[in-house]
Amino acid sequence: MHSKLRARPCPSARVLDQQYSSQDTAMKHGFMLAGGLLALAASCHAAPAAAPAADKNMIRAHLNFLADDLLEGRETGSRGYDIAARYVAAQFMQYGVKPMGDKGGYQQLVPLRATRLVQESPVVELRSKAGSETLAYLDDYAVSGSLLQDQSEVSAPLIFVGYGIQAKAFGYDDYANIDVKGKIVVTLAGKPSRLPTEEGAHFASGDHKRAIAARYGAVGTVTLQTPVSEKAAAFSKNRDYRFIPSMSWVDLEGEAAREEAALQNRISLSIPASKKLFAHSGGASLDDIYALAEANKPVPHMDLNMSMRMFKKSVRNDVASTNVVGMIEGSDPKLKNEYVVFTAHLDHLGQVKERSGDNIFNGAMDNASGVATLIETARMFAQSGARPKRSILFIALTGEEKGLLGADYFAHNPTVPVRSIVANVNLDMPLLVFDFNDVMAFGAQHSTLKGIATRALAKMNMTLIPDPWPELGLFTRSDHYMFVRQGIPSIFLATGMGSANKDENPGKLWGDFLSKRYHQPNDDLTQPFNFDAAARFAQLNYNIALEIADTPARPAWNKGDFFGDTFSK
Structure with a gap:
């Protein structure tokens, strides 16, 4: 957890009354007393507060809405997706996250062609x-x-x-x-x-x-x-x-x-x-x-x-969809013009009406879970008394399942200068069904983000583990890779392979999900979600975002790294 100077405890109103009751009650002293009380109260309210803890019930609420059958699988360009996008925008508005989409709003229009x-x-x-x-x-x-x-x-x-x-x-x-x-x-x-x-x-x-x-x-x-x-x-x-x-x-x-x-x-x-x-x-x-x-x-x-x-x-036919973009503005006069970008894709595969039986691809784990985490992380920053030094963009992206389209569009048409984006952290399909105690960050070894993420996780007694599936090439298969192609150091976060519960086998749970539920209609709300783990995942995302935002040097590609050398300009 990011540390701030500790504020001295503020006395209660009753204590204040007792302290001042024995003093002269003359009118001039009354004015002095009122001014002193107001000043003390103001100093108490201005003191930096600890970041709010992640709320598992908020994550549950977001997830239950986004993965409901009524949204019909959030197909890119569909009414169900549009409802989901407006829901995310409404959450950002409620928490006071600043709109950073088109024309002063939260949504960035993404023109699409479908076939x-x-x-x-x-x-x-x-x-x-x-x-x-x-x-x-x-x-x-x-x-x-x-x-x-x-x-x-x-x-x-x-x-x-x-x-x-x-x-x-x-x-x-x-x-x-x-x-x-x-x-x-x-x-x-x-x-x-x-x-x-x-x-x-x-x-x-x-x-x-x-x-x-x-x-x-x-x-x-x-x-x-x-x-x-x-x-x-x-x-x-x-x-x-x-x-x-x-x-x-x-x-x-x-x-x-x-x-x-x-x-x-x-x-x-x-x-x-x-x-x-x-x-x-x-x-x-x-x-x-x-x-x-x-x-x-x-x-x-x-x-x-x-x-x-x-x-x-x-x-x-031509269709349209939107990315949803909000910002927590940084506190440093200079660094606030640099941005840490957090992304999670909001779309899934939609409803296949030609399919018999359950034909809605709800995408609860892929990726309503990531978006729910994104919203909760934004809330934690918005309600924290400790503003980050750099600004943080939170983006719910469209079209990931169609080829990383929303991310690619934003990377080519960012709503902030592209060279001001210092890093991207992507949340895609964290498996929130077990008591995880380590984390995967695909692509971390290519840049200084590995050290930054390691420091942030250490505050929660967690570790970063190597990619357990190198043959799958996951670093190139989710939205963060469109930021990599613009020369921006990026990582893709997911729950790892360790559990604090000795009766759980994370490797088997991951294998079962990938073989039986991934991109299937049963990736739905019937899965045994562990919302305590979900809150822990949101908390570690807060820690990582704050660590990137407050580290004086912006993240950098490792010397001689292929991706840095190929895409940095």
């Missing part, structure tokens, strides 16, 4: 000397709608380019000495194990792979499922999400941001379908390639001696 695949439309054909074969939608391949075209089609030769990654800083280039112009590039999902975990996750992202493919003239992409990617996210899950729209934010030219115009035809294949592409290559089979990848050996690149035709229809 839905016409489910009966997709066609994927393999063509070789042996003839043609039509693949089966959702059994063999998955595809989404186009954000740029109502109808998309391409026919071109297939060429296998390994992982489709160009990471020259690590001496790795899948496009060296290979011509993909006018071809459909075929890539393995993920990254080679020789690349560092978090840096590799950056290069394994769809954005990177598409940008490189487009730069070299490819006209389509095919992603092959691997045993590793199948274990992380089974291909069959695509069937559950087929009716959920894809989105992008819209730039000043009215175009969908981060879209490659030449690559509107792209699919992913199941493992059995992936193997079909190598039937006529005359080289290694896909099983051979899997074995080489597992052994961390180079995989061959090759023409696959067949072509592919892809066709689909899409229904596109």
